[in-house]
Amino acid sequence: MTTIPGERAPDWSDERWQMRARSWVDAQLSRAGRRVTGLVEPRERPWSLVWRVPTDDGPVWFKANNPGTVHEAVLITALAELTPDRVLTPIAVDPEQGWSLLPDGGESLRDVLARDSDLAHWERALPGYAALQLASAPHADELVARGVPDQRPEVLADLFVELLDDREALLIGAEGGLSPETHERLRAEVPSYAQRCRRLADIGIPATVQHDDLHDGNVFAGRDGYRYFDWGDASVAHPFGTLLVTLRAVADARKLATDDAQLVRLRDAYLEAWTDRYDRRTLVEAADLAIALGPVSRSLSWRRALDTAAESRAEYAAAVPGWLEELFAASPLQPTV
Known part of the structure; x- marks a missing residue:
């Protein structure tokens, strides 16, 4: 689903949306040689949904942005190319949907x-x-x-x-x-x-x-x-x-x-x-x-x-x-x- 400017965010609680997002996460982790080992831990705000996803090589973080913040997926990809030592390098990004999958960054x-x-x-x-x-x-x-x-x-x-x-x-x-x-x-x-x-x-x-x-x-x-x-x-x-x-x-x-x-x-x-x-x-x-x-x-x-x-x-x-x-x-x- 392509995000259209002005379009409202999808219903992140919808089971079909969650299955599609989980399938994407699983596929991206498989390409990275990792697998999910437990239940995701969700945190939802109006502007984004974040999942903490446990894997066999430590947790990763899935983020889905709403239409107003969808540019984040594009930006973190660009910054990882321009300044790889200053940001986390994404495991995967879907800029059209505003989805990103990031490694754990440790303590803040x-x-x-x-x-x-x-x-x-x-x-x-x-x-x-x-x-x-x-x-x-x-x-x-x-x-x-x-x-x-x-x-x-x-x-x-x-x-x-x-x-x-x-x-x-x-x-x-x-x-x-x-x-x-x-x-x-x-x-x-x-x-x-x-x-x-x-x-x-x-x-x-x-x-x-x-x-x-x-x-x-x-x-x-x-x-x-x-x-x-x-x-x-x-x-x-x-x-x-x-x-x-x-x-x-x-x-x-x-x-x-x-x-x-x-x-x-x-x-x-x-x-x-x-x-x-x-x-x-x-x-x-x-x-x-x-x-x-x-x-x-x-x-x-x-x-x-x-x-x-x-x-x-x-x-x-x-x-x-x-x-x-x-x-x-x-x-x-x-x-x-």
């Missing part, structure tokens, strides 16, 4: 931090992610052509306007949604937002793959180094947009102020990869802009993730308007030049 950065909360772990993980972005930048147009969402600064303001017109997604006037007053306030923000997008584009840092949900639960921390996974929210965008979620997740976990020196240190560890091309003042300006503009990207990511039946997305629907409201709260770090 979150597991490591639970034992040892030293932020040096993040300081080591962020440069590897930056290296992935730099390696992917020359292929940005190709990734967009293959279906990865385009959220580069040059188009982000138009996407913001389009999002503001989506009254259903923004739940205007409904519980958990935007109030009419906030909606009008956001419309009034469009010219300023567009101006800042133009400035970010003019700085000239190339767009690349941007994870958009890079927290400690989406980083493996194994013997072979850090590997980055769960790319369903990703887009082709300004690389520094990553900092919005990453730094906020660290700040929330440690109850830090947004201008805390520890967060500035992490930001600078990430930006170091670009210091051979741009001076630090320019990089800090770009980072501040990308963080401030980022809530629109997050709102768009959530809207794609909830491209499913209304009853399935109800629990998370407030995330789309909620991230737009963050435009009035997203604060850049205090620059240290």
